[in-house]
Amino acid sequence: MVLTVGGTRKEYPAELTVAKLLEVEKVEMPLYVTVSINDEFVKREEFETALLKEDDSVEFLYFMGGGF
Amino acid sequence: MSFSNEQMTRYSRHIILKEIGVKGQKRLMEGRVLIVGAGGLGSPAALYLAAAGVGVIGIVDADEVDLSNLQRQVIHTTADVGRLKVQSARDKMEAINPDIKVNAYQTLAVADNILDLIADYDFVIDGSDNFPAKFLINDACVIAGKAFSHAGIIRFQGQLMTYVPGQGPCYRCVFDSPPPPDAVPTCRQAGVIGAMGGVIGSLQAMEAVKYIAGVGKLLTGSLLTYDALTMEFRKIGLPPKRSGCAVCGEHPSITEPFDYAPAVCEFQ
Numbered sequence: 177m178v179l180t181v182g183g184t185r186k187e188y189p190a191e192l193t194v195a196k197l198l199e200v201e202k203v204e205m206p207l208y209v210t211v212s213i214n215d216e217f218v219k220r221e222e223f224e225t226a227l228l229k230e231d232d233s234v235e236f237l238y239f240m241g242g243g244f
Numbered sequence: 245m246s247f248s249n250e251q252m253t254r255y256s257r258h259i260i261l262k263e264i265g266v267k268g269q270k271r272l273m274e275g276r277v278l279i280v281g282a283g284g285l286g287s288p289a290a291l292y293l294a295a296a297g298v299g300v301i302g303i304v305d306a307d308e309v310d311l312s313n314l315q316r317q318v319i320h321t322t323a324d325v326g327r328l329k330v331q332s333a334r335d336k337m338e339a340i341n342p343d344i345k346v347n348a349y350q351t352l353a354v355a356d357n358i359l360d361l362i363a364d365y366d367f368v369i370d371g372s373d374n375f376p377a378k379f380l381i382n383d384a385c386v387i388a389g390k391a392f393s394h395a396g397i398i399r400f401q402g403q404l405m406t407y408v409p410g411q412g413p414c415y416r417c418v419f420d421s422p423p424p425p426d427a428v429p430t431c432r433q434a435g436v437i438g439a440m441g442g443v444i445g446s447l448q449a450m451e452a453v454k455y456i457a458g459v460g461k462l463l464t465g466s467l468l469t470y471d472a473l474t475m476e477f478r479k480i481g482l483p484p485k486r487s488g489c490a491v492c493g494e495h496p497s498i499t500e501p502f503d504y505a506p507a508v509c510e511f512q
Contacts, residue, residue, distance in 0.1 A: 183478060208423040215483045217417070235480050237418055237467060239428045240396025240403050242436055243285045243373040 180233040188228070195223040203236055210237040245270055251343065255297055268457040269297065273343070275456035278302040278365040280353050280381055282329040284441025285395055285448060286371030287319035292449040294337035294344055298456065301337060302347040302365060305329040316438035353377055355501040358384040367452045368392035371445060375422035376504035382407070382415035384501045386492045391455055393448040393463075398434050400472040402444035405463050405482070406451050412465030413485040414492040421490075422504050437472060444470065 177190050181201060188200065194213075198206040211218045212235045218226050228234065247255075247266070258264045258272070275298045279286045282305040293301050309317075309324045309332055317329075324332040330348035337346050353361060353372065358380055362368050368390055370381045378394065385392040385407060394415045395404035407414050447468070454460045467480045491498040 183480075205423075205427060208427050210418055210420070212483050215481060217483050217486060220420075237480070237482075238403075239375070239419060239423050240398055240401065241373070241375050241378065241428060242396055242398040242434070243281050243283050243371045243441075 177228070177230050179228055179231070182234070182236060192228045193224060194218055194226045194228065194234075197228060197234065198223070198236075201236070208239055211235070212237065245273065251297075254341075254343075258296070263459040264457055268459065271457050272453065273297050273299045275367070275452075276300040276302075276365045277367045277369060277452050277456070278304065278362055279369045279371055280304045280361075280377065281371035281373060282307075282317070282319065282333040283313065283371060283373055284316045284397060284436060284438075285445035286369065287317045287333070288442045288445035289369050289371060289449040289452070290319055290333055290337055291340065292446060293452060294340045294346070296449075296453055297341060297343055298452070300345045300347065300365075302349060302361070303330050303333050303337075304349040304351060304353050304361060305333075306350060306352045316436065316441045318442065353380060355380060355503045358501050359388055362388055362390055365390070367455050369448045369452060370394045371448070375428075378415065379422055379504060380501055383491050383498055386414050386416075387498075387500065393451045395444045395448050397436050397440045397444050398429060400437050400440065401470065402440050402472075403467055403469040404444055404447055404451075405467045406455075408455070408462060408464050411462075413482050414489065416491050416498075417486040417489045417493075418467070418482060440470075440472060443472075 177188050179188050194211055203209055213232050255269045258269050259266055277293055277298050279290050282303050307329050309320045309327050309329055311325050319336050320332045328350050330350050334346040334348045362384055368385055372378055389409045391408040393406050465482050469478045485492055487494050
C-alpha cells in the first residue's frame with residue numbers, strides 16, 4: 177500500500193494502524209504526536225484502531241515548546 | 245496622519261512596495277502588537293517591528309538578561325546582563341526608531357493578567373518558552389478574538405502557525421493540551437541553535453506586518469516547519485478547526501484563561 181507520510185510517498189504493509197505507522201516511522205514519544213489523515217485530525221484514543229488505506233496522506237505534528 | 249520628511253525617508257523601502265505603499269505604512273504606524281517573551285523569538289520580532297514603525301509595541305517578560313541568553317537573544321548585549329529584559333529590549337527598540345511607543349510589562353503572562361495585557365493590541369506574538377504559556381496565550385486570544393502567531397523552537401528545528409478568529413484551527417485544535425513535564429523536551433538542557441530564533445521570530449514579525457498591513461496570505465490553517473540540518477521548510481496544511489475543541493469549538497469548556505502548573509526543568 178502506498179501512503180504519503182510527511183510529504184513523502186512510500187510503500188507500506190497493508191492493514192496498518194496509526195499506532196503501527198508511528199512505530200514503523202520510529203516516531204519518538206508517539207503519545208504526544210498529533211496525527212492527521214487526509215486533512216482530518218485522528219483522535220489519540222483511535223491510534224490503535226484507525227486503519228490506513230491506499231493513497232492516504234498522513235502528517236505528524238510535533239509539540240515544540242521553546243521560545244528561549 | 246501625514247508623514248514627515250524623515251518618515252518618508254525612513255520608510256521609503258516599504259512605501260515603494262506596491263503591496264505596502266503609503267496606506268500600508270500608515271496602517272503599520274497605527275498598528276499595535278504585543279510580544280510575549282523578550283527571548284530568542286521575541287528579540288528579532290521586536291527589532292523588526294520597531295524598525296517597521298509599528299506604532300505601539302508591548303513587550304512582556306519577567307526575567308533579567310543572563311549571559312547564557314546572548315547566544316541567540318540578539319536584542320540584548322553583554323552590557324545588559326543583569327538588567328530587566330523588558331527595559332533592555334525597550335532601549336534598543338527606541339534607539340532603532342524613536343517614532344514608536346514601547347510598553348514594557350515586567351511580569352509573567354498568567355491567567356490573571358493575560359486578557360488585560362492583550363486587550364489593547366491588534367496582534368499577539370507568542371515568543372514564550374513553555375507550554376503553559378503557549379496554551380494560555382492561545383486560549384486568551386481565542387476568547388478575546390485576537391489574531392496571534394504561535395511558534396516553537398528547539399535544537400535545529402522550529403515551527404509556527406497563525407490564528408485568526410474564524411479562520412482555521414487554533415493551537416489547541418492541533419495540540420489539545422500540554423504534554424506532561426519531561427515528556428517532550430522543552431527546557432534549557434535541550435539546547436537551540438542561535439539563528440533559529442532569528443529565522444522563526446522574524447517569520448512571526450512578518451505575519452504581524454502582513455496582518456496589520458492587510459496584505460498576502462497568513463499561516464492560518466497551516467503549520468510551517470523548518471529543519472535547519474536538512475535546510476527544509478514544509479508548509480503542512482492543517483485540518484479545519486475541531487468542532488469539539490475545548491476553547492474554539494462549538495461548545496467550549498474553556499471560557500476564561502487558566503494556568504497550567506509550570507513545567508519543572510531538571511537536569512537529566
